[in-house]
Amino acid sequence: MTTLTVTAKGQVTIKQDLLRHLGISSGQKIEVIPLPDGKVMIQAARRGHDISEVFGILTPENKAHISLTLEEINEISRKGWAGEA
Numbered sequence: 912m913t914t915l916t917v918t919a920k921g922q923v924t925i926k927q928d929l930l931r932h933l934g935i936s937s938g939q940k941i942e943v944i945p946l947p948d949g950k951v952m953i954q955a956a957r958r959g960h961d962i963s964e965v966f967g968i969l970t971p972e973n974k975a976h977i978s979l980t981l982e983e984i985n986e987i988s989r990k991g992w993a994g995e996a
Contacts, residue, residue, distance in 0.1 A: 925953075 915923045925941075933955055935941055940956035979987070 944952040
């Protein structure tokens with residue numbers, strides 16, 4: 912078991928051995944999930960996308976309101992979900 916200290920600002924530094932155990936690297940986000948009896952679960956944040964990120968991904972770059980073919984829509988959608996857009 913590892914004991915962590917809470918600073919005056921309410922912050923906690925998670926030690927490197929715990930970060931390695933969780934598979935978390937520098938700059939990555941973590942999720943803290945409250946559990947019953949005052950416990951929490953800490954895990955690496957999922958790298959998936961939130962459904963709200965879908966809105967607007969099919970908007971053409973030039974904003975000229977051009978019509979798109981199904982193939983163009985599919986390609987824009989693929990790039991958006993792959994994080995390439």
